[in-house]
Each structure stands twice: as C-alpha cells, then as structure tokens.
Amino acid sequence: MKRLLAALIVLTIAVVVGIPAAVNWLSPARIEKSGTVVHMYSHASGKIINLSVEDYVKGVVAAEMPAEFPEEALKAQAVAARTYIIKRLTGGGVTNPIHPGADLCDDHRHYQAWISSEEMKKRWGSLKYYRYYFKISLAVHSTDSEVITFGGQLVDPVYHSSCGGLGTINSGEVWKFDVPYLKGVDCPYDADPEPLRVVTFTAAEFRKATGADISSLPVSTGSGSLVEMTETTSAGWPKTVRIGSRTFSSTAVREMLGLRSARFKISSDGGDVRVSTVGYGHGVGMCQYGVKGMALKGEKYQDILRHYYTGVEISDLKGGK
Numbered sequence: 001m002k003r004l005l006a007a008l009i010v011l012t013i014a015v016v017v018g019i020p021a022a023v024n025w026l027s028p029a030r031i032e033k034s035g036t037v038v039h040m041y042s043h044a045s046g047k048i049i050n051l052s053v054e055d056y057v058k059g060v061v062a063a064e065m066p067a068e069f070p071e072e073a074l075k076a077q078a079v080a081a082r083t084y085i086i087k088r089l090t091g092g093g094v095t096n097p098i099h100p101g102a103d104l105c106d107d108h109r110h111y112q113a114w115i116s117s118e119e120m121k122k123r124w125g126s127l128k129y130y131r132y133y134f135k136i137s138l139a140v141h142s143t144d145s146e147v148i149t150f151g152g153q154l155v156d157p158v159y160h161s162s163c164g165g166l167g168t169i170n171s172g173e174v175w176k177f178d179v180p181y182l183k184g185v186d187c188p189y190d191a192d193p194e195p196l197r198v199v200t201f202t203a204a205e206f207r208k209a210t211g212a213d214i215s216s217l218p219v220s221t222g223s224g225s226l227v228e229m230t231e232t233t234s235a236g237w238p239k240t241v242r243i244g245s246r247t248f249s250s251t252a253v254r255e256m257l258g259l260r261s262a263r264f265k266i267s268s269d270g271g272d273v274r275v276s277t278v279g280y281g282h283g284v285g286m287c288q289y290g291v292k293g294m295a296l297k298g299e300k301y302q303d304i305l306r307h308y309y310t311g312v313e314i315s316d317l318k319g320g321k
C-alpha cells in the first residue's frame, strides 16, 4: 500500500509534461510471446529477476493492497499496477540509475512494492495464500491487458493508502506539476478504519527531528499553533510551514517526523508536541481505502478508476475492448 516515491513520480510527470511523444505501445506480441519482459531488481536477493508483466502485476497487487479488499478494488489496483509497468517499459529509453540493467525494483520507496509467491505464503499462511492468490490472479486475468490512458497516452497511475475521507489532492499542490487527470476529487466512501491519527513527541524528540527548540517558539496554550503555515493548499492544509526560523515544505515535515501524511496540525502546550494527521500517503490519484469503499457500494473497477483519475479511459493494449 502506501506511497510511490514522490521524487520519482515528479520525475516521471516531468517526462510526461516535457516530452509529449506519440504513444509507444509495448507490442502485445512482446507481452504474449516472450513471457518475460520485466527485469526487476530484487532487494532481498540482490539479483535481477525476469518476470512476465502479469506475474509482476500479481506481485504488486499482493504487496500494495490488502488481499481481503473486494474483488473490484483488486481489479482497479491491477489495472493501475499494469499501467505503471507498461509506461515504465515503454518510456523510451528511461535509464535506471538506482539499479542498472533493471527496469525497476520491488521496493515501494523506489517503484511499486512487489512480493513473490513465497513471501505471500509467509505473510498470509498457506491456507489464506491459496484463497488470496486465486483472488488476485482473477483480478489480474480478468483485466488482462487493460491500462489507463488520458488522451491516448498512458497515465502515471499514482495512488495512496487513504485520503482520510477528505478527498484527494491536485498533483500541483503536492508536487511541481498540475496533471490534468490528477485532480482532487471527493472520496465519499473512504473505508479507512482510522483516518485520523495523533502522535506525540517530547520537546527533545521534536528538536532532534526538526532542529527547532520549542521553548524558543511562540507557543500559545491549549490548541495553540506551534508552527506558522506560510503557504496553504486550497483545502487549507499546510504547503509550507515555518518552524522556528526555518521554512519547510509540508512533505519535508512529514518525512522528518515520520508522519502518515502531509495533512497535519501541530500543537503544543509548551511541553510535548502533538501532531495530528489525516489519511495516509500523498493524497494524489487513487485512494485505496476509497476504492475499497466504492467497491463495497457495488461500483465496478472501471468506474472507480474513472472517478479517481479525471477524464481517463480504460484501454485495451490488444485493442478491441
């Protein structure tokens, strides 16, 4: 679940925005006949593993979304994961400075998370493994060769765990670029069981993380604001904040404090520092708990994807659907 690496996303979006090339579809024949088109660096083994696109997609769905989510949610995740890898493979000579010789890796901080069948067995136990593997395989096979496109181009199918029910965010509010299909949308059925979280830091912990000594900061009592929001998003969340004498982006604060999201409020009574967050992840694109909620309401994966990615189509790489 969780996060695709923001920096890489920005990089990919930069490529999309900067080089509007014609669609360079991966040849369907390459997918069907070679069987092995994904060269994935495995962090555990330190080796490059060769996988079919569909085996790659299965491992991503297993790693990125709880397998107990409804079938239509798993299908939406499968199409997003497939779009991601096909876009990567057809990116027109995208080099991989992190893992030379590989198309990508299995670490969510670098690309999408991926796990092997052995890892699935370990995580789920062998009884659940058969049920879940079957369920995921069905989601992958039943959406076979389907991808998300916008204006005939593959999209960057970014997703996050939960928007906390407040709705998703325009890409330009989190990253550098506004992407037409990555607009903030409502998330009416967000099924995140714990959308709000509060974490408490001691003054020493806060100082260690941010470099700011709260005793020197203007702190009002009770719910007083410890930090000053220097820029806000359209929804009123911090975009940049000043802590002490330094200004940080909200994503930098999220990273420094290890927060679940950059939609946070920080307060202190002069002692401990209390940070409350909404949702989990960057908030852009598909909200996985929102997907779960829509699927439970009976929505189909195509409608779910079209809800979270504005103006997109679900296209078939083989044509005809």
Ligand SMILES: [Zn+2]
Pocket: 041, 043, 098, 099, 105, 106, 107, 110, 111
């Ligand atoms: Zn990696």
Ligand SMILES: [Zn+2]
Pocket: 162, 163, 164, 165, 166, 167, 168, 187, 190, 287, 288, 289, 290
């Ligand atoms: Zn949501």
